[in-house]
Amino acid sequence: MSSIENTASVPSSSIFALFSPKLLPATLMLGGGVTLYAVESYITATIAPSIVRDIGGLELFSWMTTLFVAAGVLGSITVATRPKGMGLRAVYISAAITFGVGSLVCAIAPAMPVLLIGRAVQGYGAGMLSGLAYAFIRFVYPETLWRRASTLYAAIWGVATVLGPTLGGLFAGGGAWREAFIILVPLTVIMALSARWLLPDVADDRADTRTPLIQIALLLTAVLFVNIASTIEHGSYKVVLIAASIALVAMMVAIERKSDTRLFPYGAAMLTNPISGLYLTIFTLMMVLTSDIYIPYFLQTLHGVTPLVSGYLVALVALGWTIAAFFSASLSGRQAAIAIIAGCILETAATASLIPVLATTTPFDDVARFAPAVITMFLMGFGVGLGWAHLVTRVISIASRTDQDKASAAISMTQSLGGAFGAALAGVIVNSAGLTHPGGIAGSLSAATWLYALMAIPGLIAIALSFTIKPASA
Secondary structure: OOOHHHHOOOOOOOHHHHHOOOOHHHHHHHHHHHHHHHHHHHHHHHHHHHHHHHHOOHHHOOHHHHHHHHHHHHHHHHHHHOOOOOOHHHHHHHHHHHHHHHHHHHHHOOOHHHHHHHHHHHHHHHHHHHHHHHHHHHHHOOHHHHHHHHHHHHHHHHHHHHHHHHHHHHHHHOOOHHHHHHOHHHHHHHHHHHHHHHOOOOOOOOOOOOOOHHHHHHHHHHHHHHHHHOOOOOHHHHHHHHHHHHHHHHHHHHHHHHOOOOOOOOOOOOOOOHHHHHHHHHHHHHHHHHHHHHHHHHHHHHHOOOHHHHHHHHHHHHHHHHHHHHHHOOOOHHHHHHHHHHHHHHHHHHHHHHHHHHOOOOOOOOHHHHHHHHHHHHHHHHHHHHHHHHHHHHHHHHOOHHHHHHHHHHHHHHHHHHHHHHHHHHHHHHHHOOOOOOOHHHHHHHHHHHHHHHOOHHHHHHHHHHOOOOOOOO
16 A cells, blocks of 8 residues: 555646545535534534424533534544554545444434434544544655645635535434434445545554553543533633643643653653644644634624625635645744744734724725735634644654654644633633623624734733744754
């Protein structure tokens, strides 16, 4: 089967090299796994109201996302902590089957508790598929194509932001939410059967295959706490849950630093180690980006934008990410390091700029009034996409050979953690700033102002971290 050694002759001047005859099968398989995770996240968010109307369980509504995210983190961890001797191809087959089983359970669920079980199983399989995309990079592509592969996966998430809600709307509009799940089952069967022929059978080169159970338990509990915090109304409970989550993460880092059985690659828990700065940059970038979840609400409440238009406006964030990823894919060395710095600055500046753009009551009834919002939201995503592939590639390249499975899995895991903490923090900010009490226009104005002022702070941390990232050697 293909590997870095026997694909080294593939031209690498363009991202289209990923679709050359030798690499196309693996690119479709790995990209397909990321697509399932990304699109399914947005489809379910769109059809969730239809599900509740049909089978009930409104009080459990938020757990459809909470369990999916938590199980997804565990799935990405599994890629690095799988049993000794189990190859990545076998994990891919297991992941595809697991996702299919979860989808089937969701499709036939008679009540919300059963559907939640299906969502947890789905999330676990999806987390493995997402982590595998990065884990396979070094085996499938020559090193000159690692950035381009990372760019492709970033682009898939951007496209999913538009495609997912659109597909979800089609299923929800026809009352066919079960079909949205059942259609995934045959697709995952095809993926599982094809993996044996289309993905390389690579040796398990991990030196340490022990499972860091304590770190995993602390991390998953922290993820659950932070997701619960984003779904409850009482402000003081949110603060307590987020504080508890931070304490659990701190405990995990302390244990990780001293333990011989690690969840992250060596050095990730040490601030003086370069790989630590890379993960922290990924984490803070995702925290800031997640503040976009309230953009549609502010557009509709303060500016009279329709739900459909507001949904497509916020998709500009994803479009910016995708375009920037392709724009910067060919950069390397010092140029790539500058792209990371510029991206962090752009995202932070754009986030802060949402204050004068959104925290007003100006109706968006012509192009001139729409334009600042369009530009700001586009640049918010553009900043992340500008440096994302270079951060991913740098993590994989500086991790030791025996730690690269952990390093790859930790990319997806860190991305999910940044999003989870960002969403919870955003919820605490807007509720504390008056979104629900006093609510209305005054509450929304206050919430928008405080949200984008405070969510720019992690961006400042990302900027500081970006200056410590050394260029990769040519």
